[in-house]
Amino acid sequence: MPYLIANDLPKAPAGQRFRAALSRPDILRLPGAHNGQAALQAKAAGFDALYLSGAAMTASMGLPDLGIITVDEVAFFIRQIARASGLPLLVDGDTGYGEALNVMHMVRTFEEAGAGAVHLEDQLLPKKCGHLNDKKLANARDMAAKVAAAARARRDLVIIARTDAAASEGIDGAVARAKLYIEAGADAIFPEALTSIEMFREIRARLPGVKLLANMTEFGRTPALTAQEFEDLGYDMVIWPVSSLRVANKAQERLYAALARDGAATAMIPQMQTRAELYEVIGLNAFEMLDHSIAQSVVPEWQQG
Numbered sequence: 648m649p650y651l652i653a654n655d656l657p658k659a660p661a662g663q664r665f666r667a668a669l670s671r672p673d674i675l676r677l678p679g680a681h682n683g684q685a686a687l688q689a690k691a692a693g694f695d696a697l698y699l700s701g702a703a704m705t706a707s708m709g710l711p712d713l714g715i716i717t718v719d720e721v722a723f724f725i726r727q728i729a730r731a732s733g734l735p736l737l738v739d740g741d742t743g744y745g746e747a748l749n750v751m752h753m754v755r756t757f758e759e760a761g762a763g764a765v766h767l768e769d770q771l772l773p774k775k776c777g778h779l780n781d782k783k784l785a786n787a788r789d790m791a792a793k794v795a796a797a798a799r800a801r802r803d804l805v806i807i808a809r810t811d812a813a814a815s816e817g818i819d820g821a822v823a824r825a826k827l828y829i830e831a832g833a834d835a836i837f838p839e840a841l842t843s844i845e846m847f848r849e850i851r852a853r854l855p856g857v858k859l860l861a862n863m864t865e866f867g868r869t870p871a872l873t874a875q876e877f878e879d880l881g882y883d884m885v886i887w888p889v890s891s892l893r894v895a896n897k898a899q900e901r902l903y904a905a906l907a908r909d910g911a912a913t914a915m916i917p918q919m920q921t922r923a924e925l926y927e928v929i930g931l932n933a934f935e936m937l938d939h940s941i942a943q944s945v946v947p948e949w950q951q952g
């Protein structure tokens with residue numbers, strides 16, 4: 648059913664639907680979907696919740712993930728993913744684009760755009776990928792104030808506090824910050840860039856009852872673990888933030904090389920989504936049928952026979 652008439656879209660707010668998915672006993676699998684098309688493909692593969700990565704979004708815009716894009720640019724991505732898929736979406740809110748009031752503006756904007764959850768991190772600008780070195784950490788109390796601001800502004804949005812402290816303050820620092828952020832109103836914790844299974848295990852043990860997110864980004868510091876392995880470690884959510892974009896980018900690179908080399912895309916055709924497949928994913932026929940039914944309904948009777 649096209650979103651334009653939308654009587655098959657979920658009625659409950661996305662935040663409530665994200666919370667319900669999170670309360671299920673199995674780990675919540677959140678594949679990155681960097682645009683509406685990726686969201687539809689992830690949904691077709693059977694996923695029922697998604698992740699919008701700052702790294703993937705900025706890279707798709709040809710930019711590095713240094714906290715330089717704006718709330719409205721992110722809202723553009725949220726809207727297309729929520730509209731196309733109808734799935735609850737966790738959005739990367741970086742550092743919240745400023746201090747308390749900026750964080751509150753972000754929360755309202757993201758929620759109104761259709762987000763179900765957001766994560767907010769304790770880095771200072773320019774923030775960077777959690778798996779890089781020399782990250783600058785915010786003061787823990789300043790971050791807690793931002794978490795409190797986010798919790799105050801949300802209606803249903805799930806608030807996840809990310810801490811980048813493990814690299815510089817160790818597990819003790821990460822756990823102390825996580826506790827503070829939970830006290831400030833966070834619904835869950837994202838301990839970023841853990842480098843061993845033992846670290847995942849220790850964080851789990853020292854934060855009993857706290858919902859935890861694992862980040863399975865490729866080419867990072869975290870060892871390659873499956874969703875099942877994270878579930879067995881007691882984690883509640885797992886993201887594969889940039890995977891869809893990495894695969895799409897590599898395919899594009901091959902296409903442009905082939906075009907430059909051959910002056911034709913022929914060699915790449917077997918690797919292409921066909922026209923029929925594309926139209927199937929985006930539901931072209933359903934939109935056309937909708938248009939047709941509207942056109943029919945306004946034809947006056949005297950013109951019909």
Ligand SMILES: C[C@](O)(C(=O)O)[C@H](CC(=O)O)C(=O)O
Nearest residue numbers: 700701702776777778864888
């Ligand atoms: C989760 C993350 O913030 C993202 O933007 O998706 C990144 C992912 C990455 O750069 O691999 C991160 O900082 O881990």
